Amino acid sequence: xxxxxxxxxxxxxxxxxxxxxxxxxxxxxxxxxxxxxxxxxxxxxxxxxxxxxxxxxxxxxxxxxxxxxxxxxxxxxxxxxxxxxxxxxxxxxxxxxxxxxxxx
Amino acid sequence: xxxxxxxxxxxxxxxxxxxxxxxxxxxxxxxxxxxxxxxxxxxxxxxxxxxxxxxxxxxxxxxxxxxxxxxxxxxxxxxxxxxxxxxxxxxxxxxxxxxxxxxxxxxxxxxxxxxxxxxxxxxxxxxxxxxxxxxxxxxxxxxxxxxxxxxxxxxxxxxxxxxxxxxxxxxxxxxxxxxxxxxxxxxxxxxxxxxxxxxxxxxxxxxxxxxxxxxxxxxxxxxxxxxxxxxxxxxxxxxxxxxxxxxxxxxxxxxxxxxxxxxx
Numbered sequence: 001x002x003x004x005x006x007x008x009x010x011x012x013x014x015x016x017x018x019x020x021x022x023x024x025x026x027x028x029x030x031x032x033x034x035x036x037x038x039x040x041x042x043x044x045x046x047x048x049x050x051x052x053x054x055x056x057x058x059x060x061x062x063x064x065x066x067x068x069x070x071x072x073x074x075x076x077x078x079x080x081x082x083x084x085x086x087x088x089x090x091x092x093x094x095x096x097x098x099x100x101x102x103x104x
Numbered sequence: 105x106x107x108x109x110x111x112x113x114x115x116x117x118x119x120x121x122x123x124x125x126x127x128x129x130x131x132x133x134x135x136x137x138x139x140x141x142x143x144x145x146x147x148x149x150x151x152x153x154x155x156x157x158x159x160x161x162x163x164x165x166x167x168x169x170x171x172x173x174x175x176x177x178x179x180x181x182x183x184x185x186x187x188x189x190x191x192x193x194x195x196x197x198x199x200x201x202x203x204x205x206x207x208x209x210x211x212x213x214x215x216x217x218x219x220x221x222x223x224x225x226x227x228x229x230x231x232x233x234x235x236x237x238x239x240x241x242x243x244x245x246x247x248x249x250x251x252x253x254x255x256x257x258x259x260x261x262x263x264x265x266x267x268x269x270x271x272x273x274x275x276x277x278x279x280x281x282x283x284x285x286x287x288x289x290x291x292x293x294x295x296x297x298x299x300x301x302x303x304x305x306x307x308x309x310x311x312x313x314x315x316x317x318x319x320x321x322x323x324x325x326x327x328x329x330x331x332x333x334x335x336x337x338x339x340x341x342x343x344x345x346x347x348x349x350x351x352x353x354x355x356x357x358x359x360x361x362x363x364x365x366x367x368x
Contacts, residue, residue, distance in 0.1 A: 036154035
């Protein structure tokens with residue numbers, strides 16, 4: 001079994017019959033599947049790089065704008081300031097890797 | 105196009121029709137990307153696919169988001185290198201009538217809110233649009249032969265209590281004709297698009313309902329039972345392999361009729 005950490009998440013790579021399963025350890029300690037039966041025929045030396053590329057696509061890293069807590073607007077006198085709803089699915093955030101991240 | 109060796113992206117693949125379609129494709133030698141909002145459903149389906157000896161990835165994503173749609177296509181291409189079949193099974197219901205009246209006064213006591221309307225339009229219509237749009241983009245740019253499948257419903261004819269759902273599903277039925285017409289106009293010949301309009305289907309939502317209500321529904325179905333999700337999966341599988349099926353929406357209802365025997 002191989003393992004790697006990406007974006008503060010721990011991933012494991014397990015081989016079964018020449019194929020690979022990828023799992024992610026969740027904050028509650030349980031495991032979530034990323035993929036099953038992958039990379040058949042791929043040399044073992046290339047598996048981790050391929051898995052990292054896949055994980056990077058599924059869990060993009062970037063600078064996420066974090067706005068005020070919209071459930072609790074800031075009150076300044078009578079003025080109520082409501083920030084952007086960063087949890088809305090169409091909220092646009094920058095999801096490209098920063099140049100400070102490794103490019104592997 | 106053969107199913108064997110192809111790559112399918114299935115939204116809503118974590119249960120119901122989407123799960124059946126995913127497993128059908130795996131059984132027939134395809135690789136599958138399961139897209140779903142619920143990680144535990146993804147985990148369950150991937151565990152089944154692993155036991156079947158299949159090859160699949162799971163991506164937790166919201167189909168109504170452009171960013172997340174781009175994400176699951178990028179993941180599928182990163183894992184499998186191509187995309188050939190896209191099936192838009194992600195869907196929700198929030199049933200309500202347009203208006204409800206107070207029995208005593210006859211005045212409007214409640215009207216359908218945006219909380220009922222918008223999520224259904226977002227997931228069932230905008231989600232289908234984004235999934236088809238970005239799937240087509242990937243297939244065109246990759247030069248891959250492909251089939252795009254929308255999931256409509258027999259309730260596209262107009263179901264009371266489902267103004268939101270029926271509005272989205274009639275659009276899902278119409279979309280293939282427009283998309284294929286535009287493909288023809290733009291010289292895109294490698295991609296087909298169809299819709300599937302299931303009738304009452306044996307998903308957990310229906311099989312778990314009040315059995316008397318279910319019996320009343322089945323009284324209008326010529327087949328005398330719910331359509332099995334696997335039967336829908338087999339129809340999609342046939343459409344993949346029969347390239348003459350294009351720019352149309354196929355109903356699979358078991359012979360659903362209006363009371364009195366006129367086919368719906």
